[in-house]
Amino acid sequence: MDDIIYGKNSVLEALVSGEREINKILISKNIHSDVKLNKIKELAKENGIVFQFVAKEKFQPYAEYNHQGIIAQISPVKYYDIDEFLENSYENKSMVILDGVEDSHNLGAIIRTCVCAGVEAIVIPFRRNVQVNSVVEKTSAGAVNHIKIIKVNSLVNAVQKLKNNNWWIIATDASANDNYFDVNYNDMNFAVIMGAEHAGVSKSLLKLADYTVKIPMLRKFNSLNVSNALSAIIFETVRQKLSNIKK
């Protein structure tokens, strides 16, 4: 089970102190509104933390806690801020941006792959993407502690900021003309955007990409798991880097 903080006072205290990283706040639909609850919602909004009003059945797994109809799910890692990240200078570094990866096991596998391949950071949005929870931490085999996870409110804004800082943006799209290995990944900072398992990368992000690439399929079966797709691409960038050093 995920780490949680429960009860109005504790959740409010966590928001005020800002010491714990909150993935999401669940509020029972049956809870009575009062000053504390309003303060919680206000602080959550300010800090870009998602809160959801849910049926009381959602609190079943937490029955043993005196939760008073409010629970904050805590992340096992501290998320990074994109502005803070960009204050440092980078050279020939890579980054992975996830646009709608919903499965915890996939995120865990992606984090492992990224750490092995020397990726600098992974960017995830607050909404419509799985957050780093205890399943992700476990599936990542501890890799989650060896990479920067950047959480952002808007992927479009984040990509724009990266571009302003001379990062090159590579988006994956099944209908692209170029293959992922046609790009020269050396001598630049680049970010690879991976899309949702079914919908792919959002159009608004595809528009911002410097390169759009596909993974060529040798059979008429276009359904690679997102972590396996990323692995193919990210290790091609490793191959190019190591081949470049040899020259």
Add this chain to the structure above:
Amino acid sequence: MDDIIYGKNSVLEALVSGEREINKILISKNIHSDVKLNKIKELAKENGIVFQFVAKEKFQPYAEYNHQGIIAQISPVKYYDIDEFLENSYENKSMVILDGVEDSHNLGAIIRTCVCAGVEAIVIPFRRNVQVNSVVEKTSAGAVNHIKIIKVNSLVNAVQKLKNNNWWIIATDASANDNYFDVNYNDMNFAVIMGAEHAGVSKSLLKLADYTVKIPMLRKFNSLNVSNALSAIIFETVRQKLSNIKK
């Protein structure tokens, strides 16, 4: 839940007819030995089907069935025979051999990757490797029906047969000198052996390999998930194949 056949008569009938593909037979330790049970064990041995004597608690999930202490787990696919496979001639084809992959989700992801990358067949051993079950089928997103799954009693014998038929054997090993992208995969039939998540490829198989390769790690974190490791290697072979055609 997996497809099952239950009760002495039905399991015996399935073994005699050979029409259903049996992954494993579970026999309760409390069952009384008789002519039928002896016949079941005899036929299972003959056909290389694993049978296990288990505590009656193992039958809990099947409580609704009148199983009489015996259950056969059925595969959703028909397995291929290696001799049958090798009777056909192959040119520039690839194959993946799994030596101790225990997780159903990993096998499912590997099958998806192999189908997308045009791999001809996947070889798994009867023992110490997950079989194709309903979780594998689901995780593979149906890919399991688009590739030949070959089940063998001995991986060593299978690899020897492949070598005798001019297949080249590439084994992965974290301590190898060469990187996987140093091998030229064009103009040959080749089989890539992937090892167990922790133990790696068995020594007896490493000895038979024509090439031993590693995936270079850019951080001191050597723990790639097996399906992601395979994806990096197998799409490098695709890259080489497509680059070769262009020339």
